Amino acid sequence: MTTYLIRGARILGGDPTDLLLSDGVIAEIGPGLSADGAEVVDGTGMVLLPGLVDLHTHLREPGREDAETVETGTMAAAMGGFTAVHAMANTEPVADTAGVVEQVWRLGREAGHCDVFPVGAVTVGLQGERLAELGAMADSAARVRVFSDDGRCVSDPVLMRRALEYVKAFDGVIAQHPQEPRLTEDAQMNEGELSGRLGLRGWPSVAEEAIIARDCLLAAHVGSRLHVCHVSTAGSVELIRWAKSKGWNVTAEACPHHLLLTDQLAASYDPIYKVNPPLRSADDVEALRAGLADGTLDVVATDHAPHPHEDKDCEWQAAAFGMLGLETALSVVQEAMVDTGLLTWAGVAERMSYAPARIGQLPGHGRPVAEGEPANLVLYDPSARHVVEASELASLSRNTPYAGRELPGRVVATFLRGKPTVLDGKLA
Ligand SMILES: [Zn+2]
Numbered sequence: 469m470t471t472y473l474i475r476g477a478r479i480l481g482g483d484p485t486d487l488l489l490s491d492g493v494i495a496e497i498g499p500g501l502s503a504d505g506a507e508v509v510d511g512t513g514m515v516l517l518p519g520l521v522d523l524h525t526h527l528r529e530p531g532r533e534d535a536e537t538v539e540t541g542t543m544a545a546a547m548g549g550f551t552a553v554h555a556m557a558n559t560e561p562v563a564d565t566a567g568v569v570e571q572v573w574r575l576g577r578e579a580g581h582c583d584v585f586p587v588g589a590v591t592v593g594l595q596g597e598r599l600a601e602l603g604a605m606a607d608s609a610a611r612v613r614v615f616s617d618d619g620r621c622v623s624d625p626v627l628m629r630r631a632l633e634y635v636k637a638f639d640g641v642i643a644q645h646p647q648e649p650r651l652t653e654d655a656q657m658n659e660g661e662l663s664g665r666l667g668l669r670g671w672p673s674v675a676e677e678a679i680i681a682r683d684c685l686l687a688a689h690v691g692s693r694l695h696v697c698h699v700s701t702a703g704s705v706e707l708i709r710w711a712k713s714k715g716w717n718v719t720a721e722a723c724p725h726h727l728l729l730t731d732q733l734a735a736s737y738d739p740i741y742k743v744n745p746p747l748r749s750a751d752d753v754e755a756l757r758a759g760l761a762d763g764t765l766d767v768v769a770t771d772h773a774p775h776p777h778e779d780k781d782c783e784w785q786a787a788a789f790g791m792l793g794l795e796t797a798l799s800v801v802q803e804a805m806v807d808t809g810l811l812t813w814a815g816v817a818e819r820m821s822y823a824p825a826r827i828g829q830l831p832g833h834g835r836p837v838a839e840g841e842p843a844n845l846v847l848y849d850p851s852a853r854h855v856v857e858a859s860e861l862a863s864l865s866r867n868t869p870y871a872g873r874e875l876p877g878r879v880v881a882t883f884l885r886g887k888p889t890v891l892d893g894k895l896a
Contacts, residue, residue, distance in 0.1 A: 469886065471495075473503045477511030477847060479837045481813030487516070489843040492885040497839055509881055509891070511847055517817050519551025519582075519844035519882065521824040521833050523614070523643070523721055524697060524769035525794065527553070527584070529575060530568070531560025536774040536864045538572065541794070542581035543862040544772070546889035548794040549846035549879040551582050552825070552833045553772075557589040558619040564589035564600035566608035573610035581889050582882075585828060588612040590631045590642060594620050599630060606638045613829045616643035618697055619744075621679055623649050628683060632692035641719075641827060643695040644683050646704070647745065651675035656784060658731040658746045666734060668784065671746050673701040680704050684711035684718050695827055696720040698771050700745040702755030709764045719827050721769035722756045724793055724800035725869060729753075733869075739780055739787030740869050743773070761810040766823045770797045774865030792868040795861050799875035802850060807876060832885075843886035852878035862895065 469491060476484040479497075486501040487494055527541040536544075538555070545553050555572050557563035563572060569586040576584025588605035592598050594617045605612040615635060622628045622644060631642050652675045657663050659670025680696055684707060687694035699705060699720050711718045725743060730750050733741040741747060759765040773790025780787050801820065805811040811819070825834020835841045854877075856870040882890040889896055 471506040472509055472883070472886065472888070473501060473506040474509045474511045474516065474847060477514050477516040479516045480817055481515050489883060489886045492843060494837065494839055494841050494843050509847065513849065513851060514880060515813050515848045515850055516837060517549070517813065517846050517848060518821040518834060518837055519846055519884065520549045520798065520820045521828065521830065522550050522553040522770050522772070522794065523767055523824040523828060524618070525553040525555055525772045526558070526774065526790070527555040528559065528774060530571065534776045538575035538584060539579045540862060540864040541772070541774070542576065542579045542584060543895055544794040546581040546882050546895065547862045547879060548796070549798050549848060549882050550794060551844040551882065551884050552585060552830055553582055554585050554587050554614055554828055556618045557587045557616060558594055562589050562593050563587065564592050566601065566604040569605050569610040569612050570608050582884060583833065585830060586610045586612055587643065588615045590615045590617045590622050591627060596620065596622060596624055596627065599627065599634065602631070602634050602640065603637070606640060613638070613640045614643050614695070615640060616645065616697065618643065618645045621645050621647040621649060623679070625682060625686065629686050629690060632687055632694065633690050636692050639693070639829065641693040641695050643697050644679065645697050646676045646679035646683070648675040648678050656742070657734045658748050660731065660749065662731055662735060666737070668734065673703050676701055676745055677703040677707060680707050684716060687718055688714065688716040693717045698723045698726065698745055698769070699756065699765060700726050700748050700752065702752050705755045705759035705764055709759070712764065719766045720764070721767040722760050722765045723769060723771045724797045725791055726756055727753060727760070727804040728800050729869060737784050739782065739784045740791065740867060742784060742787050742789055743791050744789035757804060757810055760805060760819060766819065767827065768797065768801055768819050769824065770794050774863055775867050776865060780867045790867070792861065792863055792865060795863065796856060796868065796870050796875060798848060798879060799877040802877045803875060843883050845883045846879060847881040849878045849880050850876060854878055
């Protein structure tokens, strides 16, 4: 196995140093290490972070290989600096049995661009009627710990209570997609002055906040672990802050697009900006940034949601919800959080690697950058600028909301257990 010497990189944005990667681990850290027999990677001016971990990725396989496959989705992940992703369960068939989660897990191992940890569905077929075989998925080779009906809300409070109770046996977590279904029937965009003017059905903040409040109370009542997916409103941040102040076991994520983009983009009627939950107001964006900075929101998760051309390139009402996220996540977080002074690089490591790995209970990921630790790393050039070209993305789909937009930073290299998956900004 090739040995790599990363020369002069700033670990978590600290002082420049060298790192020797050998046999899958960080063998040595220190200035002026010998390059003898090692391949040298120039890290001058670059930030070195632990490999990123995504709690929320849609890889679409099995069933929608026209949108993404495990192979292309993990290529996109590696290009974005990720060494592990959680694959959401809303595939066809749904990942609601040990058989399907093991299939996704195996496909991830074969692809090899990053580790894939399947998320199990909470209810059979995401139908919200009866619990899926959570225990069998937890005991399977895929070792599922995160369960979610993402794309749909577990809206029945009795089912949600049972799910929260059930996963306590193996310290699992229910990741809720908080969307009250009756309040969002045919909803298209954030409810506000603009939705009225555009004639698009509004999606009120309360539809998200009501479920979050209910689920925090349920999680506290049964003493279980709740994770809140893609928080998008200022009121949701307040509720989670309140739940945490009570000492309840609640964690939450924000998506890069909700940290940078607002509902005003819908005025173009371009469905590239159609996403679930919707882009919100500038005040919501500000509240999310503050919540992420002070730790109310634990994690940045991409909600990478690839869709083929025909599902996005149509009128707003008919278009699918969702946008790509893996390859632009770190750049967007730099622009929204680091360049604004809200988060340090150590803070980015916490929100995009340590915390998601803890919540997902992933062995070998989200580890400190230290000697003897697995060499899961991303080398990132924060001084680079680039214009996003949709056609150049590794994802099979093209639905990025940042096409043509200039973003800061560039992933130069990603290492998975000491082996580069990305080198010189290209797939290795
Ligand atoms: Zn969702």
